[in-house]
Structures are given as C-alpha cells and as structure tokens.
Amino acid sequence: MEISVIITNYNYDKYLARSIRSALNQSFNKKEFEIIVIDDCSVDNSKKIIDSFDGKINTIYNEKNLGLAASCNKAIKSAVGKYVIRLDADDFVHKDWLLIQHAFLSNNKDMDAVSTDYLELDERENILKRKCGITWPIACSIMYRTDQIIQLGLYNETIPREDFEFRKRFLEAKYQIYNISIPLYRYTMHSNSLSKK
Numbered sequence: 001m002e003i004s005v006i007i008t009n010y011n012y013d014k015y016l017a018r019s020i021r022s023a024l025n026q027s028f029n030k031k032e033f034e035i036i037v038i039d040d041c042s043v044d045n046s047k048k049i050i051d052s053f054d055g056k057i058n059t060i061y062n063e064k065n066l067g068l069a070a071s072c073n074k075a076i077k078s079a080v081g082k083y084v085i086r087l088d089a090d091d092f093v094h095k096d097w098l099l100i101q102h103a104f105l106s107n108n109k110d111m112d113a114v115s116t117d118y119l120e121l122d123e124r125e126n127i128l129k130r131k132c133g134i135t136w137p138i139a140c141s142i143m144y145r146t147d148q149i150i151q152l153g154l155y156n157e158t159i160p161r162e163d164f165e166f167r168k169r170f171l172e173a174k175y176q177i178y179n180i181s182i183p184l185y186r187y188t189m190h191s192n193s194l195s196k197k
Contacts, residue, residue, distance in 0.1 A: 004081030118185035139163030
C-alpha cells in the first residue's frame with residue numbers, strides 16, 4: 001500500500017460526505033491507497049454518513065473525545081501506507097491530488113515530504129484566495145513518509161496547532177518539505193473551522 005489518507009472528523013456532517021467522495025474519486029490507483037476516517041465522538045449525523053461509505057473506507061470511532069492531535073496519531077498508527085496525508089472533514093481535494101504528490105516523492109528520494117498550494121473557498125465553494133503551501137502552511141495536503149512521522153514521535157497531543165509544532169520538529173530534524181505550486185487542495189472557510197478558533 002502506497003498511501004494512507006487520514007480524515008479526522010468531529011461534528012462536520014455538513015461537509016463530510018464531500019470530503020470522503022473527493023478522496024475516493026482520486027485518479028491514483030485505487031488499490032494503492034486507503035482512506036481512514038476517524039470520528040472523535042461526533043453528536044451530529046456524522047456516523048450515518050460514514051457508515052454509508054461502508055466497504056470503501058476504513059473507520060475508527062473513538063470511545064471518548066480525544067481531540068484532533070490524538071485522533072491523528074491513532075489513525076497514523078493504524079495506517080499501512082508508505083506515505084500518509086491528512087484531509088480535513090470540511091475540505092476536499094482535486095482528483096489528481098494523490099497522483100501528483102506521490103509521483104513527486106517517488107521520483108525525488110532526497111525529498112522527505114511534499115505539500116501543495118490550496119484554494120480558500122467560502123461555504124458555497126466560491127474561490128476567495130489562492131495560497132502558497134509554504135508561505136501559508138496548513139496541516140493538510142502534506143504527504144509525509146509514514147516512518148518519519150513515527151520516528152519523530154507523532155503529533156504533540158498537549159498543545160493547540162499541533163501541525164505547526166510538528167512541522168518545526170520535522171524541519172529541525174533536517175527533513176525537507178517541497179511545495180508543488182498547484183492548488184490541489186480546497187480549504188473551506190467557515191465559522192466552525194478549527195483553524196479559525
């Protein structure tokens with residue numbers, strides 16, 4: 001298995017099906033990637049939506065609310081892909097998202113991870129801005145080598161914005177992240193977004 005796509009969800013039933021569909025509809029070989037959806041004790045209709053994709057995705061239901069970082073770590077530990085990449089439940093991706101990033105990492109052994117540019121959208125999917133994945137980094141749309149994430153001790157579960165702290169550790173370990181200047185990720189701006197809080 002080449003890639004594990006991790007979708008963390010907490011009460012995002014409004015967007016969740018779109019996110020999962022965008023991961024399922026990738027142009028990358030379907031036999032070479034898995035989708036892990038981890039639900040952190042949602043109290044909306046998320047479970048019904050996740051169950052509707054039964055047989056197409058791998059699911060993890062937390063028995064208690066663990067928070068984003070702990071949920072990510074739990075999913076990474078269960079991942080079987082050589083590479084791991086995050087997709088937020090309220091976002092979605094271009095159909096060539098996995099294909100392009102995997103091709104880059106496979107052909108550039110000196111690079112440890114690859115990110116992409118992204119489009120900021122409003123709730124109606126209107127484009128607000130195009131953002132550079134290096135200048136304006138986000139937690140998602142970075143394809144890491146799974147063994148390197150585990151070697152670095154995964155995400156810190158005791159702090160907010162675990163992605164910034166992990167990225168700092170990743171770069172301090174002399175690992176490199178290359179950014180592809182193609183907006184393959186769709187980042188939804190809304191009032192309930194975790195990154196806004």
